[in-house]
Amino acid sequence: MVPDLNRVPGVLGRIARRRLERVAAGGRRTHGPPAGRPPSFAEALAAPGLSVIAEVKRKSPSEGAIADLDAAEVARAYARAGARAVSVLTEPEFFAGSDADLEAARAAVELPLLRKDFVVHPVQVDEARALGASAVLLIVAVLGPLTGAYLEAARTAGLDALVEVHDEREAELALEAGAEILGVNNRDLTTLRVDLGTAPRVARHVRALGFDGLLVAESGYRAREELAALEGRFDAVLIGSSLARDPDPEAALRRLIGSA
Numbered sequence: 120m121v122p123d124l125n126r127v128p129g130v131l132g133r134i135a136r137r138r139l140e141r142v143a144a145g146g147r148r149t150h151g152p153p154a155g156r157p158p159s160f161a162e163a164l165a166a167p168g169l170s171v172i173a174e175v176k177r178k179s180p181s182e183g184a185i186a187d188l189d190a191a192e193v194a195r196a197y198a199r200a201g202a203r204a205v206s207v208l209t210e211p212e213f214f215a216g217s218d219a220d221l222e223a224a225r226a227a228v229e230l231p232l233l234r235k236d237f238v239v240h241p242v243q244v245d246e247a248r249a250l251g252a253s254a255v256l257l258i259v260a261v262l263g264p265l266t267g268a269y270l271e272a273a274r275t276a277g278l279d280a281l282v283e284v285h286d287e288r289e290a291e292l293a294l295e296a297g298a299e300i301l302g303v304n305n306r307d308l309t310t311l312r313v314d315l316g317t318a319p320r321v322a323r324h325v326r327a328l329g330f331d332g333l334l335v336a337e338s339g340y341r342a343r344e345e346l347a348a349l350e351g352r353f354d355a356v357l358i359g360s361s362l363a364r365d366p367d368p369e370a371a372l373r374r375l376i377g378s379a
């Protein structure tokens with residue numbers, strides 16, 4: 120159940136192929152999931168108004184170095200400012216994340232956590248659960264026709280899945296695969312270009328097709344007015360760089376959601 124990564128173009132293909140090399144090299148934990156169910160990611164997104172998923176992000180291929188941050192501290196700052204979920208990047212090479220960051224965030228806050236990584240092997244789904252995540256990211260451009268099988272693996276592990284797409288065609292694949300939480304990434308992961316028109320456009324398309332699940336707008340948000348434009352059209356927004364870059368991530372999030 121490993122996707123054919125040679126067909127994945129650009130930066131995304133490079134990252135995904137490296138990720139698979141590392142996963143195949145092993146070194147993973149063998150212990151089972153922690154006791155008790157993690158808090159529900161889907162419920163946090165479905166709460167009234169636009170939910171914010173705030174991301175712990177140190178660097179990225181598009182931004183370079185963002186912040187030399189402490190995952191637990193930043194997760195706590197996000198929680199105080201009103202984030203409804205926290206996304207933790209665990210990809211080590213291109214994003215300088217780690218499994219330890221996810222565990223640190225788990226110990227620091229009660230909010231549901233999204234394991235943000237490039238899932239290219241089913242073992243990463245089980246790892247996510249063992250590390251205390253409530254949800255995993257599944258990228259349609261990476262998983263292609265295997266998206267449905269990975270959704271099933273997530274369900275079996277007791278995790279929600281944020282199924283990420285970048286255009287109408289991928290969105291249709293995601294719906295056919297049974298996605299219940301659809302994320303539309305404004306950033307094209309093959310070229311790293313951001314267009315804030317992408318999420319609203321793809322959202323309109325899937326609603327017209329009858330999709331009645333949860334919709335998440337992802338990437339590139341920096342200003343309060345940009346979030347205001349998402350109200351009523353999206354259940355949640357995923358914000359990383361503009362928060363993580365601020366020396367005071369709590370204040371940065373308060374400014375963005377208007378409770379400063």
Ligand SMILES: O=P(O)(O)OC[C@@H](O)[C@@H](O)c1c[nH]c2ccccc12
Nearest residue numbers: 304337338339340357358359360361
């Ligand atoms: O930092 P930004 O522009 O606010 O974006 C956050 C998040 O959407 C972005 O980190 C992201 C979206 N999809 C991904 C897939 C892999 C790695 C990272 C991502």
